[in-house]
Amino acid sequence: MHRPILAVLLATTTAACATTSVMETPPIAQPAQTERMVSPILTSPEAVDTQTFAQPQVARVTHVDLDLALDFVGKSMGGTAVLNVLAQDDADNIVLDSNGLRIDRVTDAAGNALQYTLGETVEGKGAPLTIMMGNARKIRIAYRAAPDADALQWLSPEQTAGGVHPYLFSQGQATLNRTWIPTQDSPGIRQTWQARITAPKPLDVVMSGVRQGEPVDTGDGRRAFTFVMDKPVPPYLIAIAAGDIDFAATGPRTGVWAEPSVLARAAKEVGDTEAMVEAAEALYGPYRWGRYDMIVLPPAFPYGGMENPVMTFLTPTFIAGDRSNNGLVAHELAHSWSGNLVTNAVWGDSWLNEGVTTYFENRIVEEVYGKKRASQEAALMFANIEETLAEVGTHAPGTALSTDGEYELGSAIAYDKGAFFLMTVESIVGRERFDGWLRQWFDNHAFQPATSELFYEDMMANLVRSDAEAKSLSLREWIFEPGLPSNVAAPDPAAFAEVDRAVGIYAKSGTIPAAWAGWSSAERQRFLDNIPKERTAAQLATLDDALGLSGSGNNEELFLWLELALANRYDPAVPQAESFLATVGRAKFVRPLFETLWEQGDWGRPIATSIYATTRGSYHSVTRRGVDRVMDESE
Numbered sequence: 001m002h003r004p005i006l007a008v009l010l011a012t013t014t015a016a017c018a019t020t021s022v023m024e025t026p027p028i029a030q031p032a033q034t035e036r037m038v039s040p041i042l043t044s045p046e047a048v049d050t051q052t053f054a055q056p057q058v059a060r061v062t063h064v065d066l067d068l069a070l071d072f073v074g075k076s077m078g079g080t081a082v083l084n085v086l087a088q089d090d091a092d093n094i095v096l097d098s099n100g101l102r103i104d105r106v107t108d109a110a111g112n113a114l115q116y117t118l119g120e121t122v123e124g125k126g127a128p129l130t131i132m133m134g135n136a137r138k139i140r141i142a143y144r145a146a147p148d149a150d151a152l153q154w155l156s157p158e159q160t161a162g163g164v165h166p167y168l169f170s171q172g173q174a175t176l177n178r179t180w181i182p183t184q185d186s187p188g189i190r191q192t193w194q195a196r197i198t199a200p201k202p203l204d205v206v207m208s209g210v211r212q213g214e215p216v217d218t219g220d221g222r223r224a225f226t227f228v229m230d231k232p233v234p235p236y237l238i239a240i241a242a243g244d245i246d247f248a249a250t251g252p253r254t255g256v257w258a259e260p261s262v263l264a265r266a267a268k269e270v271g272d273t274e275a276m277v278e279a280a281e282a283l284y285g286p287y288r289w290g291r292y293d294m295i296v297l298p299p300a301f302p303y304g305g306m307e308n309p310v311m312t313f314l315t316p317t318f319i320a321g322d323r324s325n326n327g328l329v330a331h332e333l334a335h336s337w338s339g340n341l342v343t344n345a346v347w348g349d350s351w352l353n354e355g356v357t358t359y360f361e362n363r364i365v366e367e368v369y370g371k372k373r374a375s376q377e378a379a380l381m382f383a384n385i386e387e388t389l390a391e392v393g394t395h396a397p398g399t400a401l402s403t404d405g406e407y408e409l410g411s412a413i414a415y416d417k418g419a420f421f422l423m424t425v426e427s428i429v430g431r432e433r434f435d436g437w438l439r440q441w442f443d444n445h446a447f448q449p450a451t452s453e454l455f456y457e458d459m460m461a462n463l464v465r466s467d468a469e470a471k472s473l474s475l476r477e478w479i480f481e482p483g484l485p486s487n488v489a490a491p492d493p494a495a496f497a498e499v500d501r502a503v504g505i506y507a508k509s510g511t512i513p514a515a516w517a518g519w520s521s522a523e524r525q526r527f528l529d530n531i532p533k534e535r536t537a538a539q540l541a542t543l544d545d546a547l548g549l550s551g552s553g554n555n556e557e558l559f560l561w562l563e564l565a566l567a568n569r570y571d572p573a574v575p576q577a578e579s580f581l582a583t584v585g586r587a588k589f590v591r592p593l594f595e596t597l598w599e600q601g602d603w604g605r606p607i608a609t610s611i612y613a614t615t616r617g618s619y620h621s622v623t624r625r626g627v628d629r630v631m632d633e634s635e
């Protein structure tokens with residue numbers, strides 16, 4: 001069944017893409033080679049993005065051309081954005097998103113001034129920038145981003161590994177790019193883009209677009225870099241990083257950027273990337289973005305990774321020396337299909353990006369590292385869902401995949417429940433049919449936005465074969481209702497049999513597992529996650545002595561140790577927690593550690609307050625906001 005919920009506003013530029021064989025009359029003209037693909041927008045009620053001021057049915061941005069200068073002294077950037085606009089014939093204004101931007105001048109392509117108004121600021125959403133464009137369909141905005149722009153983090157040399165040069169990176173998801181780019185900042189409004197960026201020598205610049213040639217010396221101690229993204233992307237995927245960075249290839253079409261002193265370790269850790277790309281293509285079709293490169297950023301980066309096209313951004317905290325945290329790379333790579341190719345139209349449907357990707361990630365891990373590791377990682381996800389449901393209530397409204405609420409990153413629901421939904425469907429219809437269906441989902445919705453309803457209808461139309469099968473799948477319950485449906489394909493109970501036995505023995509007799517040294521990181525994490533939460537100082541000391549937890553080179557394990565130690569008011573762990581929180585800005589680690597300290601009242605709150613007083617300024621806005629919420633909680 002097909003419901004006509006797709007609407008292409010002024011689709012003339014894509015019309016000639018239809019195959020000529022089905023046309024009754026020959027096509028009149030092929031689009032010029034330079035004409036860019038215009039992605040459709042969704043107009044169904046559930047696809048309306050409440051986080052944007054844009055009115056894309058009236059006038060929408062199809063291309064962004066940036067010319068920006070990076071100012072590391074003023075910690076700000078400014079320049080121009082030229083926007084191509086597709087609009088109804090009678091549309092005489094366009095509404096853009098903007099947050100904290102200083103608008104200096106708006107003109108048409110010929111340089112004639114255009115009137116504009118900046119509306120009232122709404123918390124978290126910014127302000128509408130309405131431009132009276134008349135007949136103009138190309139507008140030029142001269143502007144400057146604020147020094148405290150939420151998307152941008154300007155690092156001092158001390159916050160880098162090299163310690164000599166400053167560093168900049170951006171994080172746009174979900175609605176932060178409007179703090180440095182005046183455009184329609186909505187995941188359903190795809191835009192091609194290009195950029196010319198100048199930066200002081202000797203800094204290098206990378207973006208989530210293809211770099212064009214070598215940088216050009218501008219004669220004033222700076223160099224200009226140009227980038228092009230010729231595929232329409234949701235604007236949250238426009239990203240930039242600049243610093244003292246070098247490149248190392250990891251395969252014919254993959255490679256990694258990092259600070260010189262980090263590069264060798266980073267390249268070794270992501271050495272399986274080429275194999276991952278091959279595995280992903282074998283599963284769900286061609287990688288459509290050309291190269292797949294990564295940049296390992298300084299530890300202030302607020303996330304594990306961000307799937308910026310052709311340039312995944314990664315935290316250095318995943319580097320363990322043994323590739324044990326490389327599920328992260330598989331995850332960001334998988335986003336090249338789920339998220340970047342087919343994108344949630346609204347953030348309340350973020351499971352379409354994250355759940356599908358988490359499933360896909362697990363399939364890549366299975367191909368590259370084997371079934372055992374994949375089933376162990378799935379079991380950790382399942383434990384995460386169960387823990388979250390136990391915490392918030394098994395039928396709490398926020399536990400549906402499709403929500404109308406705020407986009408919550410790191411949620412066990414969007415990521416892990418989303419993945420288990422697909423694992424369940426796979427287990428019912430069989431892997432072969434499921435894979436065929438998912439591949440056509442990516443192919444048929446490539447470079448387009450999607451909603452939960454569209455996903456459901458596509459499954460009903462292209463996967464489900466009978467009423468009985470539809471009943472056994474419980475698709476609507478999975479997508480639209482809270483909790484975990486009873487048909488869930490639970491993880492292999494044998495995945496952690498040995499570890500769970502060791503947990504039982506340790507809980508009973510305090511016997512430290514002798515097998516620890518040979519365990520995988522997933523097994524160690526399972527152990528640390530499941531041992532009794534209340535430990536005396538003597539027990540913690542014994543555990544640390546035997547397992548070397550405080551000296552772990554794996555940050556996932558170190559984090560679990562610090563969490564356990566702080567929850568038990570273990571003084572010897574405080575200095576290490578302090579230095580960890582002073583260098584690492586990854587929200588996944590930082591927020592829970594502050595939370596744990598905060599929960600320890602008289603003992604932990606003074607420690608948390610004193611650490612945060614010195615570290616707050618070094619965190620990205622994403623991390624800062626999360627910790628602010630923890631510390632603001634009333635007694």
Ligand SMILES: [Zn+2]
Nearest residue numbers: 331335354357
């Ligand atoms: Zn993701």
